[in-house]
Amino acid sequence: xxxxxxxxxxxxxxxxxxxxxxxxxxxxxxxxxxxxxxxxxxxxxxxxxxxxxxxxxxxxxxxxxxxxxxxxxxxxxxxxxxxxxxxxxxxxxxxxxxxxxxxxxxxxxxxxxxxxxxxxxxxxxxxxxxxxxxxxxxxxxxxxxxxxxxxxxxxxxxxxxxxxxxxxxxxxxxxxxxxxxxxxxxxxxxxxxxxxxxxxxxxxxxxxxxxxxxxxxxxxxxxxxxxxxxxxxxxxxxxxxxxxxxxxxxxxxxxxxxxxxxxxxxxxxxxxxxxxxxxxxxxxxxxxxxxxxxxxxxxxxxxxxxxxxxxxxxxxxxxxxxxxxxxxxxxxxxxxxxxxxxxxxxxxxxxxxxxxxxxxxxxxxxxxxxxxxxxxxxxxxxxxxxxxxxxxxxxxxxxxxxxxxxxxxxxxx
Numbered sequence: 001x002x003x004x005x006x007x008x009x010x011x012x013x014x015x016x017x018x019x020x021x022x023x024x025x026x027x028x029x030x031x032x033x034x035x036x037x038x039x040x041x042x043x044x045x046x047x048x049x050x051x052x053x054x055x056x057x058x059x060x061x062x063x064x065x066x067x068x069x070x071x072x073x074x075x076x077x078x079x080x081x082x083x084x085x086x087x088x089x090x091x092x093x094x095x096x097x098x099x100x101x102x103x104x105x106x107x108x109x110x111x112x113x114x115x116x117x118x119x120x121x122x123x124x125x126x127x128x129x130x131x132x133x134x135x136x137x138x139x140x141x142x143x144x145x146x147x148x149x150x151x152x153x154x155x156x157x158x159x160x161x162x163x164x165x166x167x168x169x170x171x172x173x174x175x176x177x178x179x180x181x182x183x184x185x186x187x188x189x190x191x192x193x194x195x196x197x198x199x200x201x202x203x204x205x206x207x208x209x210x211x212x213x214x215x216x217x218x219x220x221x222x223x224x225x226x227x228x229x230x231x232x233x234x235x236x237x238x239x240x241x242x243x244x245x246x247x248x249x250x251x252x253x254x255x256x257x258x259x260x261x262x263x264x265x266x267x268x269x270x271x272x273x274x275x276x277x278x279x280x281x282x283x284x285x286x287x288x289x290x291x292x293x294x295x296x297x298x299x300x301x302x303x304x305x306x307x308x309x310x311x312x313x314x315x316x317x318x319x320x321x322x323x324x325x326x327x328x329x330x331x332x333x334x335x336x337x338x339x340x341x342x343x344x345x346x347x348x349x350x351x352x353x354x355x356x357x358x359x360x361x362x363x364x365x366x367x368x369x370x371x372x373x374x375x376x377x378x379x380x381x382x383x384x385x386x387x388x389x390x391x392x393x394x395x396x397x398x399x400x401x402x403x404x405x406x407x408x409x410x411x412x413x
Contacts, residue, residue, distance in 0.1 A: 002063075002065055003035050003061060003062075004034070004063075005035060005036050006018065006405050007019070007021070007031040007032065007033060007034070007104060007273060008031065008033075008034045008121075009030075009032075009137065010030050010032050011024070011027055012027045012029065014026050014027075018064075019123075020123050020125070020198065020203045022203055022204070023165050030205070030206070030308075032209075033206055035062065037063060038059050041255070043061060043062050044254055045258070046225060046256060048061075048118075049123065054072055054074075054109050054313040055072060055077050056074050056075050056076045056218070057072055057076075058076070058115065058411060059213075059214055060219070062213065062250060063115055063211070063347075064210050065115065067116045067121070070114065071117045071121065072118075072146075073114075073404060074104060075109050075111055075114045076103065076214050077109045077175040078098065078099055078101075078102045079102065080218070080252050080316075080347045081098075081341075081362065082097050082217060083096060084332065085338040086335065086338040090358050090363060091358060091365055092363065093366050095371070096223075096368070096371070096399070097341060097371050098215065098218070098370055098372045100372065100376060101102075101372055101373050101374070101376040102289070103322055104142060105135070105138040106135075106166070106375060107139065107344075107376065107380065108135075108212070108221075108240070108374040109136045109138070110139050110142075111209035111211040111212060111214050111215065111286060112141075112208045112209060112210075112212055113136070113211070114142055114143060114260065115210055116128075116143075116200035116208035117143040117144060117146075117149070117198075117205060120200070121147055121149070125198035126149055127152065128143070128144040128149050128196045128197065128199065128200060129152040129153065129154070129188065129191075129199045129203070130153055130154065130186050130201050131181065131184045131188040131199070132153055132155050132201075132298050133155075133156070133159075133266040133300065134155065134166075134167075135163065135304060135374075135375050135379070136153075136162060136167040137155050138170075138379075140153055140172070141153055141168075141170035141174075141304055144170070144172065145170045148258055150172075151170070151172035151173065152173045152197065153172050153175065154175045154184050155174065155176055155184070156177060156179065156180060156181060156188065157176040157177060160296060160297075160380050161335065161381075161382070162378055162379035162380060162381060163304075163380075166379055169189055171189040173352060179302050180290070180301065181299055182302045185201075188202055190205060192351065192404060195333050201237075203204065206246070206319075210243070212247075213243045213244070213246055213247030213250065214383060215244050215246025216243070216244040216248040217247050217251060219231070219248075220248060220251050221258050223370075224267065225360075226257055227251075227257055227258070227260045227261065228368040228369060228370045229262060229367040229368070229369065230262065230263050230368070230369040231263075231265065231370045231372065232267075232354050232370070232371045232372060233264060233267065233270070233356065233372050234347075234350050234374055235275050235298065235303070235306075235320075235345045236268045236298045236299075236300045236303065237295060237306075238275060238305035238308055238309030239304070239305045240374075241266055241308075241312055242308040242309055242312045242314075243304060244264060244372070245262070245316055248260045253288055263316050264312050264316040264318040265313075265318045265353065266309055266321070267320075267323065267349045267352075267353035267354075268298055268320070269294075269295040269322065269324075270322040270323060270324050271293030271294075271299075271366040272292065272298055272299045272301055273327060274286045274301060275310060275320055276321065276322040277304070277311055277322075278320075279319075279320035280320070280358075286307060286310065287303075288301050294325045294326055294329075294345055295345040295383075296345070297375060297380075298346055298349060305410055319362055321357060322353075323353055323356070325349075328349045328352050328383075329348055329383055329387055330348070331349065331351030331355070332347060332348035332351070332377060333384065335350075336377070342376065342377035342378065343375065343376070344375035344379050345380045346375050347373040347377070348375060350374075351371060352374060392404040392405070392408060
């Protein structure tokens with residue numbers, strides 16, 4: 001059974017029965033799933049969760065699905081790694097990396113899509129669709145294939161090749177649009193009215209976004225049932241940022257962890273940082289920008305939930321940090337060279353922001369800190385191709401090898 005009671009407007013509070021809708025008809029603000037927490041409290045426990053599958057579906061009581069037959073490809077419960085090498089370099093004793101590159105399609109989007117496709121099938125949809133900056137396209141294509149549904153994924157025409165291949169391999173209808181994500185999203189909002197498709201991040205968005213809470217749940221469980229003191233979350237639409245905060249607080253309200261004192265920091269590339277701009281200006285109004293960054297996953301100039309990211313920053317005493325493209329590439333390299341994790345450009349943004357937070361004294365040496373790494377670097381190889389060390393080309397002989405070593409040493413000298 002599901003403990004999800006209804007949909008509720010996040011502003012005016014008007015409630016709606018479960019349906020494929022995401023916007024309040026009264027005030028046009030976003031809807032959110034609400035739950036019967038009293039009923040959940042009577043059944044949930046650390047032991048019950050621990051008996052569940054080693055996937056995000058161990059938290060099923062807190063997810064908005066009815067069906068026993070969830071669409072899952074072993075999604076979630078990814079490693080929380082103690083990043084000792086990176087921590088030493090930055091001066092942190094308790095630094096962790098949440099490595100969501102190890103999801104089935106190599107990004108955290110599998111979490112939200114697993115919920116969305118399950119819910120779409122409950123509503124009777126036969127076709128799934130999305131507007132995507134890349135990772136979501138891969139996830140929707142894969143989970144629709146698993147569900148036996150047709151898929152239409154709309155992407156920017158200049159998307160990285162790794163993400164194009166990563167979506168196309170599952171056999172969706174792949175539509176490349178000459179425009180930025182915000183233009184693609186507007187197109188898809190028009191298509192929702194014309195086609196009876198489950199657009200996971202439009203008409204199914206209220207359910208879809210609930211899957212992101214599991215990144216909060218998992219970190220708390222993996223830290224021994226406690227919340228960290230700091231988390232660094234990449235911000236595109238703003239949904240992940242606010243849902244990590246929601247997940248931690250749900251656990252606290254149910255008595256699974258103690259009071260949450262986590263500071264939820266936001267990281268964006270400077271070439272697309274509307275939330276950072278608003279934070280630095282001291283306003284709750286997010287002004288749209290035209291994206292100009294190599295970090296295409298975060299290239300959303302008009303974030304749908306930017307206001308709620310700012311609200312989370314205020315409630316959690318978080319800080320919003322912008323980083324340049326050069327800094328994010330350095331962040332990608334630093335994480336790879338210290339912890340052996342090849343993150344996409346978004347991960348580089350997170351690590352670069354982490355460095356700034358430490359350097360400015362926001363994060364102290366002995367504070368438990370988690371950096372969320374949400375996608376795999378194999379999808380964004382273009383970002384680092386001209387930053388890699390040169391290879392040594394040799395003949396199959398010891399002499400050739402040793403000569404190449406000498407020449408390489410001379411060049412370094």
